[in-house]
Amino acid sequence: MKLQAFLPLITYPDAISDSVAGNATALAAFLGADLHVSAFNVDIPNVSNALSRMLMKLPDLIRQTEAQGRARGEHLLAIAKAEAAERAVHVTTSTSTAGPPFLGEAAAAEARYFDLAILGWEAGNEASRSAAEAIAFGSGRPTVMLPASTAAGPVEHVAIAWDGSRVAARAVADAAPFLQRAGRTTVFTVVDEKPLDDVSIADRLAASLGKRGIAAEAMSIRAEDCPIGLSLQEHALEHGADLLVMGAYGHSAVRDFILGGATEYVFDDLKLPVLCSH
């Protein structure tokens, strides 16, 4: 089955770096997937009231911001097409517009037609963070976040953050295309953080993956003093993982992260590609 991957490009309020196009197409090539790249341009509503009429420059500023966003989007689409051609990835593109608070939702709604969404991730980039949140929680599909600062390569070793939860079960299922292609899979369980009912849940998942034809080993790690998200990333990197798979916790109504949940910290500082499902 030919996988269908989705790369949304949101350029407001911050532009994402060019590397996202190369990283995303590299990942699509690794999966043998078709890639659809969509630019979501901002459409800022014109305020029309007495105050704004006094601020003569406002309509101009709005137009300027929108134009910059569009230009940025076009630039990234062009790079994506070029990178895809180089890697023999079948790529299609589209453009749509939405008001500032709705960009993430628009991307999430479109992502539902694909097998996975790929997102560039940059520290301090508000656009990429809120897009990741919106899509991870609103698309029903897995979101793979690629740090802008690292070149994405083949996913040889997958690390699974397992806590026996529903969202983690969903993430493992969503990660199947990666698990099937990986040479190595490690199931991590963190001890000393959340009380877990059964200390051998990592073994249990590893056994279950084994029955599915995926060789996996189980590993327990200690939380130490780091916030749990960072522990997971650190251990994953230490063990040479190329991708971290985890369930995303969130208070979906307001899309706040549950304090103490691993997801918040991962979303703050991404050190390796992460696949999140909710």
Add this chain to the structure above:
Amino acid sequence: MKTQAFLPLITYPEANADSVAANATAMAAWLGADLHATSIDVETQRGWDAWLRVLYVELPELIREAEKVSRERGRHLLELVREQAANRGVNLTTSTAAQPLLGEIIAEHARYFDISLLGWEPGNPACRSTAQAVAFGSGRPLVLLPVAVETRTVSHVAIAWDGSRVAARAVADAMPFLERASRTTVLTVIDEKPLKDKGGAERLVDGLHRRGIAADAVLVKQEGSSIGSSLQEHALERQADLLVMGGFGHSVIRDFVVGGATENVLDDLRLPVQLSH
């Protein structure tokens, strides 16, 4: 990848009908899946009934009797499943879970599998609570197998599509069926959603084609008071073998949880349905 299917067997207060053995093993065989069947034997909680013993002198005896009946029914069902699995060449493992009938524990077990199967009898309260727990709590799809419907092959899959997050999940969860089906129909109920969603069905069909799955989009009108029932009628009319759905507007699943006075397709299920949430 070998699909791992989970079959919890209800034994108390009413046991699953015998047909669950044939239906579940047929479904597993169709998917080329390994099957793990667990009989959920009742184990009544001994702690709270101290004061009840004062009121009902016969209680310990009743409890023992209930547990005995439950265990026997569990053994019976497992035996039938073993027989049917052997006939169909399905790789089977079994277990018993003697525990209070807490859905959360069953949902937790289900997370280690790709898919859960459940014999479906709407009048059976243990069935309803198990289905609810697994559908909402496992993170994996649940296929309800109505007792009176003989499961054979799943050649035609109907997908209920409304462009929602849960529907997207349902489609992803249904891929093992879609890959094996000779026909897939995407059903979208109109009249309920605004116009812009009508293009969604075509979009989904296009995406399925790109994945190598032949599919058609059909827009259907809602008939009767329940969207779920309309979907079932249209699926049956087209001779679908399985209906795939996530939550759906005035959600079938939500009605199912709430119990609702509204007509609910799960009260009169006439073909297997796969639920995702």
